[in-house]
Amino acid sequence: MSREQLAVQQARKAFLTGRSKSLDYRIKQLKNLSRFIKERAADITNALRKDLYKSANSTQLFEILGLEGEINLAVSKLAEWAAPRPVNKNLLTISDDVFLQPEPLGVVLIIGAWNYPIAVTLQPLVGAIAAGNAVVVKPSEVSSHTASVMELMSLYLDSEMYQVVTGGVPETQELLKQRFDHIFYTGNSTVGKLVMEAASHHLTPVTLELGGKSPCYIDKNCDIRIACRRITWGKYLNCGQTCIAPDYILCESSIQDRVIDEIQKCIKEFYTIDPKTFEDYGRIINRRHFKRIMALLEGSTVAIGGDCDESECYIAPTVLRDVKPASKVMQEEIFGPILPIVTVNGLKEAIEFINDREKPLALYVFSSSKKVIKQMISETSSGALLANDCMVHFTLSDLPFGGVGYSGTGRYHGKYSFDQVSHLRSCLIKKLNMEAVNQMRYPPHTTEKLRWARVLLLKQINVTRWRQMAQVAVLAALAAFVVKRFLR
Ligand code: NAD
Numbered sequence: 001m002s003r004e005q006l007a008v009q010q011a012r013k014a015f016l017t018g019r020s021k022s023l024d025y026r027i028k029q030l031k032n033l034s035r036f037i038k039e040r041a042a043d044i045t046n047a048l049r050k051d052l053y054k055s056a057n058s059t060q061l062f063e064i065l066g067l068e069g070e071i072n073l074a075v076s077k078l079a080e081w082a083a084p085r086p087v088n089k090n091l092l093t094i095s096d097d098v099f100l101q102p103e104p105l106g107v108v109l110i111i112g113a114w115n116y117p118i119a120v121t122l123q124p125l126v127g128a129i130a131a132g133n134a135v136v137v138k139p140s141e142v143s144s145h146t147a148s149v150m151e152l153m154s155l156y157l158d159s160e161m162y163q164v165v166t167g168g169v170p171e172t173q174e175l176l177k178q179r180f181d182h183i184f185y186t187g188n189s190t191v192g193k194l195v196m197e198a199a200s201h202h203l204t205p206v207t208l209e210l211g212g213k214s215p216c217y218i219d220k221n222c223d224i225r226i227a228c229r230r231i232t233w234g235k236y237l238n239c240g241q242t243c244i245a246p247d248y249i250l251c252e253s254s255i256q257d258r259v260i261d262e263i264q265k266c267i268k269e270f271y272t273i274d275p276k277t278f279e280d281y282g283r284i285i286n287r288r289h290f291k292r293i294m295a296l297l298e299g300s301t302v303a304i305g306g307d308c309d310e311s312e313c314y315i316a317p318t319v320l321r322d323v324k325p326a327s328k329v330m331q332e333e334i335f336g337p338i339l340p341i342v343t344v345n346g347l348k349e350a351i352e353f354i355n356d357r358e359k360p361l362a363l364y365v366f367s368s369s370k371k372v373i374k375q376m377i378s379e380t381s382s383g384a385l386l387a388n389d390c391m392v393h394f395t396l397s398d399l400p401f402g403g404v405g406y407s408g409t410g411r412y413h414g415k416y417s418f419d420q421v422s423h424l425r426s427c428l429i430k431k432l433n434m435e436a437v438n439q440m441r442y443p444p445h446t447t448e449k450l451r452w453a454r455v456l457l458l459k460q461i462n463v464t465r466w467r468q469m470a471q472v473a474v475l476a477a478l479a480a481f482v483v484k485r486f487l488r
Contacts, residue, residue, distance in 0.1 A: 004174040007136050007163040011107045014160035015134035020104060023082055027075055029129050029157055033122070034071045036156040037064055040149060044118060047145035051117065052238065053283035062238065063118040066395065070123050073397050073414055074130040081130065081418045084427070092437065092456040097429035102422040104132035105205075106181030111172060111195065113187040114142035114285055115241040115335075120186040120209070121150065125162075127417025128184070134161045138175055140187070141168040142285055173198075180204050182421050186243075188333075189406055207410030207420055209243070210403055211333050214360045216246035216390070217350045217376065219367035220255045227366035227388070228262035231339075232270060234364075234390025236317045239282035240337035241289075244362040244384070244391050247334055248323070250350045253343040260303045260319055260341070267304065267317045276314050284313040284336060293336035296329040300340065325353070347372055351379050358406035359383075364390055383407050 001009070019025055037044065041064070048054040048063065074081075084099040108128045112121030121139050128135045139147035147166045154164060165171060176183075176198035185195045186209040199206045218227050234246050251259055267275070275281040284290045290313045297306065297320070305318035315337050323329060323340035330340060344350045354363065363382035367373055373387040383403035384393050393399050397414030412420050440449045440456065 002174055004165055004171060005178060007165050008107060008109075008175070008178040008180070010160050011134040011136055011163050014158065015104075015106055019158075020129075020132045020134060020161055023078055026129055026132055027078060029162070030071050030075050030078075030126065032156040033126065033129065033153070034068065036153050037067060037118075037122075039156075040152055043149045043152070044146070047143075047149045048118070050145040051114070051143040052241070052285060053281075054238070055279050058238075058280060059118075063116055066119055067122050067126070069395075070126045070397065070413065070417070074126050074418070077415065078130055081415055082132075085424070088460050088462050090457050091459050093428065093430075095431070095434065097427070099427050100424045101427050102131065102419070103425050105421055105423055106133060107136065108133045108182045108184060108421050109136045109138065109175060109178075109180045111138045111175075111183070111185045111187065112140050113243075114140035114146075115238060115243065117143040117146040118150075124184045124186075124207075124412055124417060124421075127412055128421045129157075129162070131418050131422040133181070133421055136163045136165055136175065136180070138165050138167075138172055141166065141171075182207070184410075184412075184421070185209065192408075207402070207412065208408045209401075209410070209412070210361070210406065210408040211243040211335065212358055212360050212403070212407045213247035213330075213333050214244055214362040214364065214382075215350075215354050216249050216364040217347070217354075217366065218249060218251040218255065218259060219347065219365070219369065219372050220252050221369060221372075222367045222388075224255060224258050225262050228259060229266050230389050231364075231366075232263050232266035232317075235339050236267070236271065236281070236337050237391075239284055239315070240339075241282070241285065241335055242391065244394065245335075246339070246362075246364055246390055247360075248330065248340045248342055250342050250344050250353060252346060253322075256321060256341055256343055260321060263319055263339070264304050271317060275316055276309065276312070281317075284315055287313060289313075289336070290315065293334065293338060296332075296334060296336075296338060298328050300324075300327050300329055303341075305337075347375060351376065354380050359404045361403045361407035362386065362391070362393070381405075 045056045045059050048059045082102055084101050086099050089098050110121060110124045117140055121137060125135060125137060139150045141147060151164050151166055165175060179202045182205050183195055183199050184207045185192060189210045192208045192210050196206055216231055231246055271281045272278045284293060290310055293315060294308060300320040300323050303319045303321040305316035308315045318338045320340040323342050325342060344353055359381045361383040363380060363385045365373055365376045365387050377385055381404055386393055394401060400411035400416040401413045402408050402411030410420055440452045
């Protein structure tokens with residue numbers, strides 16, 4: 001039996017003991033995960049420095065803080081999330097107990113990516129633990145140092161229920177042959193298709209957190225200086241290796257020079273005149289990606305940056321001007337510190353440009369006009385839309401994170417993570433009395449019964465509203481009693 005098979009078998013065995021059904025158990029595991037990231041903070045920091053040249057503080061800011069927030073939220077809200085959820089009823093079921101009961105799916109496979117290896121691997125884990133699943137975690141082999149640190153999780157978590165399998169593509173492929181109850185994959189869409197194909201053999205549902213080219217439209221009537229500050233931050237953070245980084249800028253040619261000028265100032269302000277020696281400017285993950293990114297420059301005009309050092313996997317913050325839609329850099333997700341500017345004739349053309357391509361993971365629009373923002377919302381589609389900022393939607397647990405179409409399927413963060421790896425079981429509990437009401441559904445199906453069925457089935461009862469009305473009635477009765485008893 002392979003190591004991968006064994007891991008899945010052990011996880012399933014642990015799941016079948018039923019111990020992860022207890023909310024106390026799940027909370028304990030979540031707290032243990034929290035302890036892991038605190039006690040192993042130095043190991044995590046060192047690993048991310050080695051893998052991506054991340055500074056200690058940026059690791060805290062962009063990998064750990066969000067994860068901590070997700071754990072704390074899950075711990076404080078678990079009882080609420082896991083509780084039965086009442087639903088609206090019709091007149092036929094008015095006296096029944098009708099609710100959704102969240103239940104764990106079983107064994108969940110989480111396949112992580114390398115760019116934020118802690119965040120994109122362990123945030124789905126929080127949801128999977130909270131929902132009561134057993135989990136097999138497969139960290140990305142590309143960020144190998146961080147993957148090794150994640151192996152230490154077994155010292156903190158129930159190591160039968162939560163397995164960590166490290167390794168490369170063959171190990172991932174072996175895992176994908178196994179039967180899971182959900183697969184949560186983060187990475188590129190080519191592998192996303194393989195994951196979906198493998199999952200289909202067992203009819204396993206998938207969450208695919210993919211990427212793509214996230215456009216950024218700058219309206220000429222906006223504060224270009226502020227827009228460029230926010231875009232510069234979003235683009236060059238983690239050396240452009242962020243799934244929701246603005247991939248390219250769309251703007252009118254009349255503002256292109258100003259945009260370049262402002263971005264240049266920001267690069268200097270954020271990363272000094274020599275980003276290579278600045279501690280908060282990262283590196284490309286490996287030479288393969290370095291070569292891929294540098295090749296994207298072919299045929300385009302460099303306006304800022306463009307210098308590189310292969311021995312260090314360093315690519316300077318780079319801007320390309322007057323980029324042609326057919327150019328190499330516009331054919332794939334860049335995932336590196338290169339920012340092409342494509343000029344368009346206004347909003348309408350920008351929208352057409354966006355709609356001619358796959359639906360992006362994020363879409364950014366910078367404008368001081370509400371009309372422009374509204375038009376962008378109503379005439380395009382994307383996983384998320386942000387106006388006048390980049391990427392900060394990631395910080396809100398109440399905003400589901402995920403793509404649409406080619407940028408992914410499914411969503412997570414906060415309660416959405418919990419729901420994503422839960423089955424919301426429909427429950428209806430009837431009593432064995434009031435049989436007379438059921439006459440309506442038994443043969444013979446007369447016109448009279450059909451008339452009654454219309455009334456009983458089509459009238460929706462809003463449980464919350466009924467509850468509110470009942471509360472108002474009780475309060476009114478109480479008030480009437482007080483008036484009658486004491487104020488006469
Ligand atoms: P990667 O190379 O680490 O691959 C991800 C996982 O897929 C790894 O665990 C790897 O073992 C596995 N894998 C790779 N090739 C495989 C194969 N042939 N068969 C089976 N498994 C295989 O990561 P990546 O794909 O380079 O990550 C970058 C991409 O991920 C970008 O497109 C980025 O936009 C996207 N991403 C998306 C999100 C999101 O939340 N939507 C987050 C981070 C990254």
